[in-house]
Amino acid sequence: MPLVVVGSVAFDSVETPSATRERVLGGSAVHFSYSASFFTATHLVGVVGEDWPDEHTKLLNDRRIDTSGLQVVPGGETFHWRGKYAPNMNDRETLEVHLNVFEDFDPVLPEAYRKSKFVFLANGSPVLQMKVLDQVSDATLTVADTMDLWINIQRDELTQLLKRIDGLVLNDAEARLLTDDENLVRAGHQVRKMGPKFVIIKKGEHGAMFFSEHETYVMPAFPTEEVVDPTGAGDSFAGGMMGYLTEQNTFDPETLKTAMAYGVVVASFNVEDFSLDRMRRLERPEIDQRLAAYRQMLSF
Amino acid sequence: MPLVVVGSVAFDSVETPSATRERVLGGSAVHFSYSASFFTATHLVGVVGEDWPDEHTKLLNDRRIDTSGLQVVPGGETFHWRGKYAPNMNDRETLEVHLNVFEDFDPVLPEAYRKSKFVFLANGSPVLQMKVLDQVSDATLTVADTMDLWINIQRDELTQLLKRIDGLVLNDAEARLLTDDENLVRAGHQVRKMGPKFVIIKKGEHGAMFFSEHETYVMPAFPTEEVVDPTGAGDSFAGGMMGYLTEQNTFDPETLKTAMAYGVVVASFNVEDFSLDRMRRLERPEIDQRLAAYRQMLSF
Numbered sequence: 119m120p121l122v123v124v125g126s127v128a129f130d131s132v133e134t135p136s137a138t139r140e141r142v143l144g145g146s147a148v149h150f151s152y153s154a155s156f157f158t159a160t161h162l163v164g165v166v167g168e169d170w171p172d173e174h175t176k177l178l179n180d181r182r183i184d185t186s187g188l189q190v191v192p193g194g195e196t197f198h199w200r201g202k203y204a205p206n207m208n209d210r211e212t213l214e215v216h217l218n219v220f221e222d223f224d225p226v227l228p229e230a231y232r233k234s235k236f237v238f239l240a241n242g243s244p245v246l247q248m249k250v251l252d253q254v255s256d257a258t259l260t261v262a263d264t265m266d267l268w269i270n271i272q273r274d275e276l277t278q279l280l281k282r283i284d285g286l287v288l289n290d291a292e293a294r295l296l297t298d299d300e301n302l303v304r305a306g307h308q309v310r311k312m313g314p315k316f317v318i319i320k321k322g323e324h325g326a327m328f329f330s331e332h333e334t335y336v337m338p339a340f341p342t343e344e345v346v347d348p349t350g351a352g353d354s355f356a357g358g359m360m361g362y363l364t365e366q367n368t369f370d371p372e373t374l375k376t377a378m379a380y381g382v383v384v385a386s387f388n389v390e391d392f393s394l395d396r397m398r399r400l401e402r403p404e405i406d407q408r409l410a411a412y413r414q415m416l417s418f
Numbered sequence: 419m420p421l422v423v424v425g426s427v428a429f430d431s432v433e434t435p436s437a438t439r440e441r442v443l444g445g446s447a448v449h450f451s452y453s454a455s456f457f458t459a460t461h462l463v464g465v466v467g468e469d470w471p472d473e474h475t476k477l478l479n480d481r482r483i484d485t486s487g488l489q490v491v492p493g494g495e496t497f498h499w500r501g502k503y504a505p506n507m508n509d510r511e512t513l514e515v516h517l518n519v520f521e522d523f524d525p526v527l528p529e530a531y532r533k534s535k536f537v538f539l540a541n542g543s544p545v546l547q548m549k550v551l552d553q554v555s556d557a558t559l560t561v562a563d564t565m566d567l568w569i570n571i572q573r574d575e576l577t578q579l580l581k582r583i584d585g586l587v588l589n590d591a592e593a594r595l596l597t598d599d600e601n602l603v604r605a606g607h608q609v610r611k612m613g614p615k616f617v618i619i620k621k622g623e624h625g626a627m628f629f630s631e632h633e634t635y636v637m638p639a640f641p642t643e644e645v646v647d648p649t650g651a652g653d654s655f656a657g658g659m660m661g662y663l664t665e666q667n668t669f670d671p672e673t674l675k676t677a678m679a680y681g682v683v684v685a686s687f688n689v690e691d692f693s694l695d696r697m698r699r700l701e702r703p704e705i706d707q708r709l710a711a712y713r714q715m716l717s718f
Contacts, residue, residue, distance in 0.1 A: 206600045300506045302623075303643045323602075324624040325638060335715045338625060338636040343603045375718040415635040416716040418675040 120159040121364040125240025127164035128197040142393035146240035149350030153357030155181040158364040163187035165223045167194035194219035236364040244275035261285035280313035289320045340386035347392045351385045358384030420459040421664040425540025427464035428497040442693035446540035449650030453657030455481040458664040463487035465523045467494035494519035536664040544575040561585035580613035589620045640686035647692045658684030
């Protein structure tokens with residue numbers, strides 16, 4: 119049974135200290151599904167405008183990503199994000215956001231998707247995310263991402279969402295904003311007590327933290343000299359993690375931990391080039407090889 | 419054969435979002451030696467003024483820390499540092515630094531210390547650190563810490579020092595400053611190529627990175643809800659690491675990695691209270707218990 123992801127599909131314009139790219143393929147659901155595709159077939163639900171080139175859809179379809187849930191709005195324009203990275207490649211500034219067709223996105227899952235057991239709610243408002251939940255009542259594992267924007271303007275809706283999902287993924291600044299607690303260990307558990315069975319706090323170049331009732335752990339990022347473009351790293355992490363869980367068809371604590379490690383490793387490839395450029399050259403054996411190195415790195 | 423540490427002995431005045439402490443026991447050599455004392459006898463070389471209370475010396479002596487190398491300057495005042503932590507407890511601002519007797523510190527090692535095999539050069543100028551190296555020609559492992567101040571005002575001397583030591587410990591901002599490279603993996607290896615066999619970059623709440631010719635690895639900090647005062651965490655980390663190496667009387671790659679883990683764990687206790695307050699209540703079995711939890715946390 120494939121994994122379902124609902125989220126943004128976008129053009130990204132990215133400026134780093136050493137290079138720039140204009141309107142390259144991006145968006146949370148794109149980075150997520152491509153990373154998940156190394157482990158499982160994925161159903162992508164999203165929306166694009168008429169400016170969306172067929173070659174992008176073809177690229178996804180070539181990696182067992184089903185795009186029958188990708189709506190194309192006649193006369194519409196695709197979501198466009200423009201951002202600039204600081205020299206440390208960890209902090210970034212958003213220069214432009216044009217939601218375009220994503221603004222009125224009403225996710226409707228094709229009938230074939232509605233029996234899915236594993237569902238990821240990528241970038242989108244809690245209201246939109248709950249609309250998706252209404253359509254996947256058979257799901258056994260629902261995990262959502264969120265953003266500072268929704269914490270600021272839709273906190274009540276986010277609070278409702280948290281009671282309905284199994285897992286939440288958010289970054290360190292968002293966890294602090296949501297809980298008003300600077301200590302990430304306390305913040306992680308506080309978010310967990312708001313509803314989800316587990317919470318994952320992403321820390322960019324510093325890795326990720328996991329919180330469940332009985333477990334607290336940290337996994338560092340895989341150390342790499344080549345950080346070309348961090349855009350999509352968080353979605354790539356989530357894609358690797360959820361892809362592995364879907365492949366294993368379980369999410370017991372041990373499998374979840376290995377899934378986290380796969381997420382870290384897949385994201386470490388994603389940042390090695392712009393857009394999906396590194397991922398297009400990536401094969402599963404390379405992922406498993408780096409996972410083995412990562413496991414070795416953490417054993418003493 | 420005991421471990422030797424040369425560095426600052428100080429009064430610290432610390433302000434955190436929740437509490438303040440005035441003129442409590444601190445200094446790099448103090449945090450280092452106390453942390454090392456769980457593993458090995460330590461010789462401390464430093465300087466204090468007449469305002470130094472006997473009870474502080476007694477506290478150190480009670481934990482097999484030999485203070486015969488601690489000079490007391492008649493009429494002098496002890497090094498005093500005052501700092502304030504940001505709400506995130508990771509960033510801090512130095513409000514006052516009174517070097518006092520530390521300014522003219524001329525380290526002279528008691529004869530009994532000069533045959534030591536394991537030596538740590540804590541906070542001090544590269545010139546001072548090289549004076550110590552001249553006195554420990556039999557040492558098999560010399561490791562130094564450094565600071566942004568020395569990178570800025572004594573870069574040539576620091577460059578000389580780097581050619582004479584086995585290991586260097588510095589924090590992330592210092593590594594970036596020294597190499598003018600924002601990527602910590604590249605920065606770590608660049609520093610290594612300046613002389614030392616291995617380099618450790620401390621990242622505060624995000625752990626530490628290790629670099630040698632054949633190894634690159636990252637260890638996250640031990641996740642804790644109780645961060646009361648991070649002062650001395652870096653020295654405590656180094657003390658735990660060097661203490662374990664001295665206890666094992668070797669520094670092969672495998673032992674170095676376990677030593678790093680001990681450093682992380684010991685530092686995680688140090689931050690749980692002001693000054694040495696948590697460390698005074700700490701016993702070795704607690705350290706080994708947390709090390710086991712840390713090892714478990716990192717295995718998947």
